[in-house]
Amino acid sequence: MMGKKLDFYVLKIGGIVALTILIAIGTGLYLYLYPKEFIEVGYAPQQPIAYSHKLHAGDLQISCFYCHGNAEKLPSATIPPTQVCMNCHSIVKRGSPEVQKIVESYEKNKPIKWVRVHKLPDFVHFKHNVHVKAGISCFDCHGKIYEMEVVRQEKPLSMGWCLDCHRKETPLTQSPRVEDFFEKATKDELFYQKFKDNTKKYKGIHWVEEQERIGCSLNCSACHY
Numbered sequence: 767m768m769g770k771k772l773d774f775y776v777l778k779i780g781g782i783v784a785l786t787i788l789i790a791i792g793t794g795l796y797l798y799l800y801p802k803e804f805i806e807v808g809y810a811p812q813q814p815i816a817y818s819h820k821l822h823a824g825d826l827q828i829s830c831f832y833c834h835g836n837a838e839k840l841p842s843a844t845i846p847p848t849q850v851c852m853n854c855h856s857i858v859k860r861g862s863p864e865v866q867k868i869v870e871s872y873e874k875n876k877p878i879k880w881v882r883v884h885k886l887p888d889f890v891h892f893k894h895n896v897h898v899k900a901g902i903s904c905f906d907c908h909g910k911i912y913e914m915e916v917v918r919q920e921k922p923l924s925m926g927w928c929l930d931c932h933r934k935e936t937p938l939t940q941s942p943r944v945e946d947f948f949e950k951a952t953k954d955e956l957f958y959q960k961f962k963d964n965t966k967k968y969k970g971i972h973w974v975e976e977q978e979r980i981g982c983s984l985n986c987s988a989c990h991y
Contacts, residue, residue, distance in 0.1 A: 806919065807919055807920065807921065807922055808918055808919065809883060809918060809919045810883070810916045810917065810918035810919070811881040811883060812881070812916075813880055813881055813916070813917075814867070814878055814879055814880065814881075815864050815867050815868065815878060816864050817864075818915050818916075819911045819912060819914045819915070819917055820912065820913055820914055820915050821915075823911055823912040824912035824913060830904050830911070832850075833846040833850055834846065834904075836894075837894040837895065837898055837904070838894075838895060838898050838899075839895055840894065840895055841891070841892070841893040841894055841895060841896075842894065843894045845880050847877070848868060848871045848872045848877065848878055849872065851868045851872075852868065852869070852872050855868050855869070883917050883918065883919055884907075884908065884919060884923065886923060889990055890925075890989055890990065891989055891990070891991060892989065906931075907921055907923070908920060908921070909921065928989070929984070932983065932984055933984065
């Protein structure tokens, strides 16, 4: 009887040890094989076309939603098709080598293979339209895109980082809608210069006041479903 109990405990301990080793190996393989570019702040891949957000969103004051209009309407912001680029570049800078790549993509009806910078795991469901409607700025998650020659991952996009925002007592009223100021800046050069030199001044001007108020959820099913 004692021998059977001893064998049982040996098997139980052996099973626990084996399971621990398997978990450790699995975790190690995951950390080794998982694409680091999706979890590292500062990741800035080379794109097939040298597109400057600093030039387009910053200097030329083009709204984020001109290219990423679906961010206001759909869960996914989406990358703009070549046709959107051609709205301007059918005329503007046609002789530029980089623009020629856009023209070639358009004429051959072959999509540009942009390299994705920001990516969440498949088990996380982030809805751009919900956050935009709540008054969250693109720059709260993506950083100051309008200052970037090459787009990089500015924030960790981790669960803890998301929860830090969701735990705020008044998360919606503290976040500015910087894009709306850019929209105004396209019509008012003097305003743009003031805004460009001191973006912090506009903290507390709330686009969300005229929109539906949506509270931040801490329920697991809000993001994992």
